[in-house]
Amino acid sequence: MRRLVSGIVAFVTAFWCLAAVAPAAQAAEAAPFSAPGQEIVVGCGNAEAAIQVTWGADGVSLRYRLRDTAADGRSPVLKISAVTGNGVTADYVFDDGTVTHARTAGEGFSSWYGENDWNPGTIGTINHLNIEVSNGTTAEGTLCTRYANLYNWSGLGLRNAFEKEGAPFSGTGGDGPAYDCSGLVYASYDEVADFPGWPVRSSQAMYDWARTHTGQDRIYAQQVPYSELKEGDLIFYDADGEYTGNITHVAFYAGDGTVFDAHRTGTPVGFHADWVNSRVGAYRILGAVGWAA
Incomplete structure (x- = not known):
């Protein structure tokens, strides 16, 4: 089971006093x-x-x-x-x-x-x-x-999703304590400190937003080739069996051919096989803010 873990020890905060350093x-x-x-x-x-x-x-x-x-x-x-x-x-x-x-x-x-x-x-x-x-x-x-x-939006969103493992699936747009696929993504990112909030809610709307917000900004998306997937990336699917290109599912990539998602009715939130043949695209959700002194 993948878990993002961290420890806490003492640290020293250093004030920045620039000097000529070779x-x-x-x-x-x-x-x-x-x-x-x-x-x-x-x-x-x-x-x-x-x-x-x-x-x-x-x-x-x-x-x-x-x-x-x-x-x-x-x-x-x-x-x-x-x-x-x-x-x-x-x-x-x-x-x-x-x-x-x-x-x-x-x-x-x-x-x-x-x-x-x-x-x-x-x-x-x-x-x-x-x-x-x-x-x-x-x-x-x-x-x-x-x-x-x-x-680190992608990594922290995935970590929060892991905390919801075992939660029930909801087919009615649930974003806690029961979840549908996009509700899990929405809620997991919403818990990240400083995250500005998803501007959209459904898997189709998330996909459409990701395709049109690729410039470095407070929150933006970077399209990812499947060969370069990293844990936390979002994979979008046309999973209704009709393969028309409509987005019907979204999942966190979890590595080694698995995803972490709110899968389907009767299946709790957790790790599942990647629906490779139903993939439509993958995006990494990133954040950047720049400013002058």
Whole structure:
């Protein structure tokens, strides 16, 4: 049985005081993900950071690289923090022992670096990553800072769905304590901290919304090839046997050829076989917010 688990231990919150830091202590390079769960580019002035993340059961695997887009005498600076649903924060510690990573001004692109299955001191379940990018260290004079949050909507939605295993199926639009297929998705996401709420309710409406909201925003969808499915992705089906392309079912992908869903009348919420021949499309529900200091 798959469960998203987390532990809670003490942590130290570090205040960000930028200084000129040589990045030479960065360890072995990490190849970028060929199919990341989510990626974003955060830019500020001539500083630019590319971030790739793939959410896991206990943490997040991430890749990052910095770029100085013009020689203005100021270094691009990156900080990454993990944030729980109740606001507990822990900073990513780079290989040089600092919580900020600066690239020497004028060096262009850096190599990719990163870490697999990062869980910062097991602070608890990560709700999102906070990314901070600045153009210039404190010593050089910081011209600007840009922020972005990357949210783990898919993973947290699936975790909440798991908590409903064994609940009865409802064929009348139930979203608790009995569920229909889209009601399970709707209710599971609704319990995620900071989730803005589904703008639609039925499986057909969810599918139509996903196809038309693919730009990075507070909540958006990313179409996923079946070969790149990750746990928590939503699979939409034409499961009524008529195969007209109408969406009649939605399920969480649960890995290894299984889905987690409110399946059918008489069958409780839980793990079931994937109706591969009835698939119409798969989407990953993501969240991102960017803002300037």
